[in-house]
Amino acid sequence: MTSPVDPTPRPQAEHWRSGLSTSPLVSCAIVLGLLYLAREVLVPVALAAMLSLLIAPLVRRLRHIGLPATPAVLTAVGSLCAGMAALAVMLGLQLVDMTASLPQYESSIRAKVATVKELTVDRMDSLQGTAGRLFKHLSEPERPTPSRNAASRLKANINGSTNGERVQVEVYPPPPTSLSVLSHLAGSLWEPLATAGIVLIVMLFTLLEHESLRDRLLRLIGGHDLRASTEVLNDVGARLSRYFVSQFAVNFGVGAVVWLALWAIDLPHAMLWGVLTALMRFVPYIGVLIAAVPAVLLGAAVEPGWTLMLLTLTAFLVVEVLAAQVVEPLLYGHSTGLSPLSVVIAAIFWSALWGPVGLLLATPLTLCLLVAGRYVPSLKFLDILLGDGPSLTRPQRFYQRTLSGDAHDLIAQARAYLKKKSFASYCDNIVLPALQLAARDHELGLISPEQAQRMQQVVVDVIGALDGKPRRRQRGEAHTVLDLSSPGVALRRQREAEMGRWQGPLSVPTGSLNLCIGQGSIGDEMMTELLTRALRDAGLDARHMSVTDTDAAPPEARTDSVARVFIQSGESEAATQTLVLQLQQDLPQANLIQVQLPAWVTGQATHTQAPPGVMVVESFRDAVNCALEADQAKRGSTAKG
Template identity: 20%
Template sequence: MMSTDAIAAVAANDDPKQDPAPVEQLSAETPITGPLAPFSPHGPTHVRSVCLRILTVLALVFALQWAQKFLIPLVFGIFIAYTLNPLVVWLERIRVPRVFGTCLVMAALVLGLGQVGYSLRGEFQSIMERLPAAAHQLSRAIVNAKNQGGQASTIQKMQAAASEIENAAGQATGVKPDSKRQPPAVVAAAPFQLSEWIWTGSMGAMIFIGQAAMVTFLVFFLLLSGDTFKRKLVKLTGPSLSSKKIAVSILLEINTSIQSYMFMLLVTNALLAVMMWIVFRWIGLENAGAWALAGGFLHIIPYFGPLLIAVATGITAFMQFDSFYMMLLVAASTLVIATLVGTFVTTWMTGRIAKMNAAAVFIVLLFWGWLWGVWGLLLGIPIIVIVKVIAKRVDGLHAVAELLSD
C-alpha cells in the first residue's frame, strides 16, 4: 500500500499544469540549431536580395547578347535622332512645320553621306584592290628583315635550343632521339571557292544595306514624333507628382548629355580628319582623303580606334614607299594627332559632359566590345552615360553612379 507522500508525488507528475511542455510541443516550437538545422527558404533578406540581383544582371547580359541584331540598330537610331533633333527644333522655331523640317534634315544627311562616299569611292576601291599585294609585300619584307646579316632569328634560336635539350635528354635516358621521325600528315586545305566568297560578301552587303535602311526610317519617325514618347514615359511613371518630376528631370538630363556628347564627337572627329588629311597630303600618302575619313570615323572608338588607323596607315605607307622609316613616320603622325585631339579636346569636353573616370570608361569599352563587338565599342560610352544619369536619380542605384563618376 502506497504512502501519502508517494501518492502526492504521482499526482504531481500527472498534473498537466506542473508539466513544463510535452515532447511533441518542444520539438515543434523549439528551433533546431547547428549542423542538423533544416534549410529555411526564409533566410536572411540581404542574401536573397544579392542572389536576385546577380541573377537579374546575368539575365540582362544574356538578353542583350541574344537580341543584339535588334538592339544595335535601335540604339544607333535613337542616338542619331538625339543628335539631329536640335536641327529640327531650330527649324520649328523659324516657323517650318516639323514634317518638312524632318524631311529636310534627313534629305541633307542622306545626300551628304552619299556625296562623300561618291567622291571617295575611287580611293576606297584602290585600297581594297591593293590589300592582297600589301599582305604579300609585308610578309616578304619581314622575311628579309629576319635573314638580314646572316644571323638567326629568335624563333630559330629557340628551335635550336629545343633540339639541344632533346638530344641531352635522350643521352641521359639512353634513348636516342628519332631523327627519322615521320612528319605529321598534312591535310589538304579545301580549294578556294570564288562563287562562295562572292555570295557571302553579297549577303553581308545586303544585310548592312537593310540595317542602314531600317536605321534611317527609325531616325525619321523618331524625329517626326518629337516629344511624344517622352510624354508617354512620364505618364507611365504613375500618378505621383514627385515621380513625374523625377522622370522629367532624368529625360532632360539624358537629352542634354547625349546631344552634348554626340556634338563633341562630331567636332573632335571632324577636326582629327582634317588634321590627318593635311599631314597625309604633306607626306604624299596616296588616298589621303579616304584614310583621313576612316581615321575620323574610327576615332569614335576610344583607345582602340587610333591604334587601328595607325597600323592601317603604316602598312599603306610601307607599300607605297617600301621603307620602314616612312611606315613609322606615318603611324607616328597618326598617333600624335590622335593624342593631341584626344588629350586636349576630347578629354576636356568629355570631362565637362560625362564626368566619368578613365578606368570606368576603359572597363565599359571592354565589356561592350565583348558583348556587341565593334558596334559595342561605338555605342558603349553613350549607353553608359545614360546609365549614369539614371543611376544618379534612382535611390537604389547610387552606388553605380558613384563608381562611374570621376
C-alpha cells in the same frame, strides 16, 4: 460555413516574397539575358536613339528658322543619309584603288620582311648557339629508314605502275557564274542593309514623335513627380546630345587633320586614312590604333626606306595627343563624367553583349546608366562604380588612411590641397571632420589601442610634413611619440627641437606675438598645435604654450610683445575662467580670444559662456582672420600716426 480568410500573409509566403525582393543578382542575370537574347531588336533601336540625339540639334535649328516639324525632320534625316551614302561611295572607291595598287609594292614589302626577319628571327637563331641547335636536334624524333619494299613501291609509283592500288582524284567545283556571284553578294549585304533600314525608320519616327515619346517616358518613370522626372530626362538628353555632337565634331576634325598631314607627307590614299580615323575614333581608346596600323604598314610598303613609315606614325601620334589633351578638354571637358576604368570595362562588356555595335555604343549606354544612378536612389551604386567623382569625401579619406597607416598618400593629398587653400581651411574642412569620425568610432569601442596609436603616429607624420621643411625622423623617435599618447605635444616638441624651448626668439617687436594656450588634455593640445600652425602658415608669429609655461617664462620675455592669446576651450568651465583671470592680470594689453571648436573635438557636451572681455571664434579660419585683421588695423593706425 467557411472560415474567414486571414488577412496576414503566412510566414512561408512572406519569406518567399522577401526572397524575390532581395535578389539583385537574379534580377541582373535576367536583365543581361534579355539584353543578349533580344539584341536583334534592341541593337537597331539603340542605334536609332543615339543617331536621333546626334541630329536633334539640327532639327531644332531647322525648326527655329521656320520649318514645320515634319519637313525639318525629313531634311535632317535626308542630309544624314546623303552624307553617309557619299562617305560609303568614297570609301569604296578608295579601297578599290588601293587594292589595285598593292601589287606594285610587292618588292618593297619583301625587302622589309627580309630586313625584319634578319633583325629578329635570324638574330635570335644566332644567339641560340650550339646548345640550342643540339637541343633542337635531340627534340626531333628519328625518322625511320625506308624499307626495301617501300622503296620498290615508291619506284613503281614513279614509273606509273600502281599494281592495282587506288589513285586519289581531286574534284574542283565549276567556276562561279555571274548569277551566283550576284546572289552571294546580295546575301552578304542583305543583313546590314536591313538593319540600316530598320534604324532609319525607327530614327525617323523617333524624331517625328519626340514630344509624345517624352511625355510617355515622363508618365512611365514618374508621373507623380514631374519635376524630378523632367530633370532626369533633360539631363540625359542634354548630356548625351552634347557628347555626341562634340565627339562628332572632334572626330571628323581629327580625320581632316590626319588627311592633310598624310597628304603633305605624300602617303597614298590619304583621304581613306583620314576618314577611317574619323570613324574609328568613335571606338574608345583603341579606335585610333586600329586606323593607324594599316596606314603605318602602307607607309612601310610604299618606299624602300623607313622615312615615310616614321612620318606617318608621328602624324598620328601628334594629332591624337593634341586632340585628346588640348581640344577635347577645351570643348567638352576631360571626360563625360565616367571614370577611365569604367569606360574600358563598358567597352568590353557591351562588345561582348552586342558585338561591334556594342563597342560603338558602349560610352553613351554607360552614360545613361550613370545618370540613372545619380537620380534613382536604388541605382546609386552605378554612380559610385561608374562615375569619375571621388568615392569617399576628403574627411572620410583622411580617416581611412589614418586607420590603414598610409601617411604618404595623405601628405601628397594635403600638399595638393594647400596649393589652393590655407592650412586653416585644411584643418576646418578635412582634419576636424575626420576627427569627428574617429571620435564616433572610438566611443563605440570600434578602435583598438593599437589602431589608436597608429592613427596618432600618422597624424603626427602628416601634420609634421606640412610645415614646408624636410625633416628626417630620428632613431627611436616613433616609440617616443607613441609613448606620449598626445599628437599635439609630439608636434610641439618637433618645433622646439628645431627652434628652441620657446619656439623662436624672445626679443621680438612689441605686439607681434600670438600665444596659443592649451589646458592639458589630449584634444586641447592637439587643437592648440593645429591653431599654432595655422597662424604660422598665415605669416604670424605664433607659439604653442601650456598652462604651466605661463609661470615659467624667462625674465628676458617682455609682456608687451604679446598681441593676443588664443585659449582653447577646456573640459572645465571653471578652469577656463581661472586661466582667463590670470591672463588678464599678467598680460593686460593682450586681446583674449576663446576658440570654441565643435563639441566632438573638445569633449564638451555644449559650449561654455565666454568670460567678459573675451572674444569667441568657432573655427581656425575665423581665428586666423581675426589676427590678420587686427594686425592690418594696427599697421594702418601706425601709418596714419
